[in-house]
Ligand SMILES: NCCCNCCCCCS
């Protein structure tokens with residue numbers, strides 16, 4: 001399985017994340033991918049290939065133009081406003097306010113486009129996000145050219161990014177871009193399976209009213225887990241998309257047996273729906289020692305999960321999402337890939 005990865009991810013490393021009223025070292029940090037790279041090498045994967053420039057046409061087809069302009073210009077505008085720190089959202093369009101009118105002021109614009117305050121942006125975030133989606137796109141092209149599967153070692157992740165929202169460490173929705181590329185290549189039905197601990201609110205939102213891309217997510221129940229405000233089991237899609245979204249929210253302490261039941265249910269739905277290609281939002285923060293999650297999967301469970309996904313028998317692109325138990329993120333991520341390869 002070919003891996004695609006860009007060193008440009010390093011341009012995104014905020015100095016702080018707001019967590020529990022403190023500024024801490026961001027959980028989503030560059031060393032995460034170093035552990036994945038080391039494990040890939042240890043397990044004999046071919047050296048990762050650096051992607052070329054991103055194909056912005058498909059990115060623009062999924063993300064709002066104003067949002068992309070905001071992401072690209074934010075740092076300069078933030079600095080021009082005289083702010084000394086990194087970009088952190090502080091004012092949000094809350095209930096019964098004007099939620100569809102972006103302010104002119106950059107502080108207001110940041111809050112308009114952000115879904116949470118934990119995700120800081122720096123002068124290198126935009127470039128890093130472009131390199132991340134370029135890795136995902138290169139993985140899609142490898143599969144579109146005949147490979148059974150490929151892995152976009154994407155950093156920053158993407159599944160929380162909606163067409164016009166960033167947060168949860170995400171800016172451009174890599175998995176959604178890959179799904180759209182499969183559609184553009186002629187696949188009538190594409191499925192996205194999100195096994196990250198956190199609900200892929202951005203991916204769901206992008207495809208919620210579409211009947212050509214199926215979205216299935218296993219995640220911490222929104223009552224208890226970020227992103228909190230999406231991911232309920234009664235969210236099934238609207239309009240042409242009705243029946244093309246399925247959510248499996250699960251409670252704190254969920255172990256692999258129950259999680260695997262949800263995985264099998266999701267895989268059965270994807271198969272019954274008639275998906276021709278599969279995109280996996282590969283987060284491994286369902287791991288028992290993950291610092292910001294509450295499931296209890298152990299490392300061998302990720303091998304079995306990969307095997308179950310592989311048995312679906314679909315051309316598959318894996319996009320790296322979360323996983324914050326830094327010492328284990330490499331083992332757990334590569335375990336999924338190896339389980340898939342063994343299927
Ligand atoms: N400060 C702890 C809350 C975490 N909030 C963002 C989580 C994003 C996960 C991305 S996979």
Ligand SMILES: [Zn+2]
Pocket residue numbers: 196197198283285321322323
């Ligand atoms: Zn996550």
